[in-house]
Amino acid sequence: MERNQSHRQVANMRKALFDQRYLDEQFVQLEELQDDVNPNFVEEIVTLFYRDSTRLILNIEQALEKSSLDFSKLDTYMHQLKGKTTSIGAIRVKNECTQFADYCNAGNGEGCKRTFQQLKKEYSTLKKKLETYFQFARQIGPVETACRSSY
Amino acid sequence: MEGSFSSPRTDSFPAGLRVLVVDDDLAWLRILEKMLKKCSYEVTTCCLAREALDLLRERKDGFDIVISDVNMPDMDGFKLLEHVGLEMDLPVIMMSVDGETSRVMRGVQHGACDYLLKPIRMKELRNIWQHVFRKRIHEVRDIEGQECMEEFQMMRHGSELSDEWHSFSGGELNSGKKRKDVENKYDDKDFGDPSSAKKARVVWTVDLHQKFVRAVNQIGFDICRNLSGFQLFSYHLLEGDDFHLCLAEVGPKKILDLMSVPWLTRENVASHLQKYRLYLSRLPKDNDLKAAFGVVKQLDLSSQDSHGSLGLQNSLNTQQTDAASGIYGISGNKPITQNANPKFCEGDLKGIVSVPLIESKKATIHDIPDPPKASSSRTGPNHTFGPLEPDVKYGRFDSPVRKQYSWCDVPQIQFKQEHKVNLQIENGFNHLPSVSSRPFTREREKPGYMDIKPPYTKCSNQQIRQAIPIGSGANSFHVQSENPVTSFQAAEPTLSATTWSMKNHGLSQIFINNMEAAQRNLVLGSNSGFASMDGDLLACLLQGDRCPTNVELLNKESLNHNSQDLFAETPAYVYDAQRFDYEYPLETMEYPVIDQGLFIV
Numbered sequence: 229m230e231r232n233q234s235h236r237q238v239a240n241m242r243k244a245l246f247d248q249r250y251l252d253e254q255f256v257q258l259e260e261l262q263d264d265v266n267p268n269f270v271e272e273i274v275t276l277f278y279r280d281s282t283r284l285i286l287n288i289e290q291a292l293e294k295s296s297l298d299f300s301k302l303d304t305y306m307h308q309l310k311g312k313t314t315s316i317g318a319i320r321v322k323n324e325c326t327q328f329a330d331y332c333n334a335g336n337g338e339g340c341k342r343t344f345q346q347l348k349k350e351y352s353t354l355k356k357k358l359e360t361y362f363q364f365a366r367q368i369g370p371v372e373t374a375c376r377s378s379y
Numbered sequence: 380m381e382g383s384f385s386s387p388r389t390d391s392f393p394a395g396l397r398v399l400v401v402d403d404d405l406a407w408l409r410i411l412e413k414m415l416k417k418c419s420y421e422v423t424t425c426c427l428a429r430e431a432l433d434l435l436r437e438r439k440d441g442f443d444i445v446i447s448d449v450n451m452p453d454m455d456g457f458k459l460l461e462h463v464g465l466e467m468d469l470p471v472i473m474m475s476v477d478g479e480t481s482r483v484m485r486g487v488q489h490g491a492c493d494y495l496l497k498p499i500r501m502k503e504l505r506n507i508w509q510h511v512f513r514k515r516i517h518e519v520r521d522i523e524g525q526e527c528m529e530e531f532q533m534m535r536h537g538s539e540l541s542d543e544w545h546s547f548s549g550g551e552l553n554s555g556k557k558r559k560d561v562e563n564k565y566d567d568k569d570f571g572d573p574s575s576a577k578k579a580r581v582v583w584t585v586d587l588h589q590k591f592v593r594a595v596n597q598i599g600f601d602i603c604r605n606l607s608g609f610q611l612f613s614y615h616l617l618e619g620d621d622f623h624l625c626l627a628e629v630g631p632k633k634i635l636d637l638m639s640v641p642w643l644t645r646e647n648v649a650s651h652l653q654k655y656r657l658y659l660s661r662l663p664k665d666n667d668l669k670a671a672f673g674v675v676k677q678l679d680l681s682s683q684d685s686h687g688s689l690g691l692q693n694s695l696n697t698q699q700t701d702a703a704s705g706i707y708g709i710s711g712n713k714p715i716t717q718n719a720n721p722k723f724c725e726g727d728l729k730g731i732v733s734v735p736l737i738e739s740k741k742a743t744i745h746d747i748p749d750p751p752k753a754s755s756s757r758t759g760p761n762h763t764f765g766p767l768e769p770d771v772k773y774g775r776f777d778s779p780v781r782k783q784y785s786w787c788d789v790p791q792i793q794f795k796q797e798h799k800v801n802l803q804i805e806n807g808f809n810h811l812p813s814v815s816s817r818p819f820t821r822e823r824e825k826p827g828y829m830d831i832k833p834p835y836t837k838c839s840n841q842q843i844r845q846a847i848p849i850g851s852g853a854n855s856f857h858v859q860s861e862n863p864v865t866s867f868q869a870a871e872p873t874l875s876a877t878t879w880s881m882k883n884h885g886l887s888q889i890f891i892n893n894m895e896a897a898q899r900n901l902v903l904g905s906n907s908g909f910a911s912m913d914g915d916l917l918a919c920l921l922q923g924d925r926c927p928t929n930v931e932l933l934n935k936e937s938l939n940h941n942s943q944d945l946f947a948e949t950p951a952y953v954y955d956a957q958r959f960d961y962e963y964p965l966e967t968m969e970y971p972v973i974d975q976g977l978f979i980v
Contacts, residue, residue, distance in 0.1 A: 253498075254498045257410075257498070257500065257501065258410065260501075261410070261413045261414065261417065261501075266413065269413065272409065273406050273409060273410060276405050276406040276409060277406045279405075280404065280405050280406060304450075307450060307476070307477065308404075308450065310476050311404055311407070311448075311450070311475070311476040311497055312404055312406060312407075314407075314476050314497045314498040315404060315406035315407045315410060315497075315498070316406065317498065
């Protein structure tokens with residue numbers, strides 16, 4: 229019973245992540261890739277994502293602090309970050325990236341900075357949610373991702 | 380797995396397909412690896428483009444297909460793409476989060492066989508084997524086609540070039556019978572397993588490629604010599620960008636015979652020729668470099684002093700930076716006028732046009748400014764050829780430049796007239812994009828320069844080869860003053876205009892492949908000396924527009940005559956060789972000829 233409850237809990241958490249558009253189809257793909265050979269595949273990828281993008285976020289931050297903004301560089305950074313967000317399906321973060329890129333193209337420094345703040349928020353929110361999710365998921369043992377299609 | 384393509388695969392195709400994935404994004408690298416493994420493919424991952432290239436080179440025939448991201452920190456994905464296509468001739472799939480049409484188009488232009496958008500689904504990866512299969516099939520067909528063409532060419536040799544060309548391009552190969560035979564031959568092969576259709580790859584080392592180039596040039600030169608100036612000129616006009624002047628004339632069999640490499644088969648040559656042509660044809664048509672043909676004008680060195688003022692101009696690189704151009708400045712060694720050497724008309728030189736090898740808009744030849752480094756380059760193949768980076772420099776060659784090939788001018792070239800050529804170098808060169816090659820008016824005057832020997836001159840004049848030190852720094856480019864080439868600096872990409880001026884001169888021009896020129900440029904940029912351009916050029920050439928290795932890379936490379944590096948950049952098949960032999964002065968010369976000839980419309 230308790231086990232079922234835990235399972236359900238995890239399933240709900242997962243569903244919420246999708247419903248609230250924190251994650252998209254890509255996450256499901258990752259889940260599908262998870263198997264006996266790589267039982268923690270999804271978590272591995274998420275970990276890689278956050279590790280890989282930390283430096284990038286920092287670079288962008290520093291670049292935004294400059295008195296005169298190098299939009300082309302910022303755009304490059306953002307492009308990279310966007311690519312990374314697609315690896316786990318972090319759709320909200322990705323949307324912020326797109327928004328940021330638009331501001332870059334328009335040469336709107338303020339817009340960039342604002343968007344970046346938003347981006348960081350989404351980025352860390354997702355991180356926390358996923359950490360919690362994985363924690364729960366590990367507790368209940370190997371989980372078959374249920375209701376993949378209906379998220 | 381190393382060895383020939385026919386490495387044993389217990390599974391049936393496409394299972395066991397050997398994929399190399401290159402992406403700086405570690406998460407994606409892992410995802411793709413997992414996906415590909417699920418497709419029963421054999422996966423190797425790499426997060427650095429350089430590493431990937433090294434790996435590919437190390438394990439020739441060790442991979443069937445490459446998947447690479449477009450944006451990578453150490454090297455532009457497109458450059459990698461070009462390298463791979465030229466050197467290894469493997470199908471390459473590009474990936475990016477950016478699906479903008481222009482980018483995708485660029486990918487295709489550079490030779491990508493597919494362009495995937497991230498996020499990538501596994502089902503998209505399942506079918507990548509089709510690209511491998513398709514390539515195999517086309518390879519076979521190309522070879523067949525080549526043979527047919529060769530027959531055709533031989534039959535039509537001597538006739539109006541234009542006619543010939545048009546007939547040829549019209550696809551009216553009257554060697555139907557031969558084609559049939561060829562087809563039969565291939566039919567016998569077991570095509571059930573596409574992998575077996577591929578034969579063991581010939582490793583086109585620098586040396587081998589140089590021989591190849593030389594042979595092609597020789598043939599092309601002969602052909603051009605036989606054509607009247609007008610013929611060539613009009614041909615050029617007609618054909619515009621595509622320089623296939625000698626294409627029809629240059630057949631694999633002939634090349635093979637000239638090369639006299641016993642173990643090499645006509646098929647090998649044919650497919651190499653094909654690749655080369657493809658490479659050239661892929662050179663970007665936008666304002667970036669187009670296959671810049673380095674036309675080396677070979678002055679008939681019949682004059683006593685053997686240095687024919689050969690204006691080799693490799694206006695390969697469109698070095699946008701003046702610096703680059705500066706380097707090439709004519710070293711003023713020998714005034715063209717000396718001993719009745721024909722002066723190269725700049726216009727002519729323009730023809731040489733730099734090879735657009737690199738479509739790099741970045742064309743910043745950083746290294747050029749350090750000529751001193753170049754000197755060392757000449758000595759050895761180690762010149763850091765400015766690896767394909769130079770391509771970048773070449774940057775802006777647009778098609779018009781291509782036209783420049785002095786092929787057109789060829790008609791004018793009367794090889795025998797050594798003295799009549801007036802090189803108005805100044806004018807011509809100015810427009811030429813940075814010329815990578817340097818015309819050598821003399822035969823080996825500079826060590827490290829490839830001597831350009833006019834192949835045809837009856838005299839012992841040496842053919843002036845574009846001794847474009849590929850890696851060597853700008854120095855090498857000192858084109859002897861006679862060489863108008865040097866003035867290419869800052870030449871506009873469109874050389875076309877000037878080339879025609881050549882017609883007035885009876886200069887025997889040897890058109891150096893743009894590639895070579897480009898390579899030279901590369902080299903120049905990298906300050907490498909003469910670096911055996913051959914290798915580099917080859918590399919560059921081979922790479923075609925792929926060549927371009929990053930400019931940055933080039934720059935770095937140039938400084939160290941690390942031919943290895945250079946080679947790395949240069950796509951050329953010669954990668955293996957990595958050494959340029961000065962003994963192959965013809966390389967440069969030959970290149971242009973070949974290129975021109977090879978360019979298939």
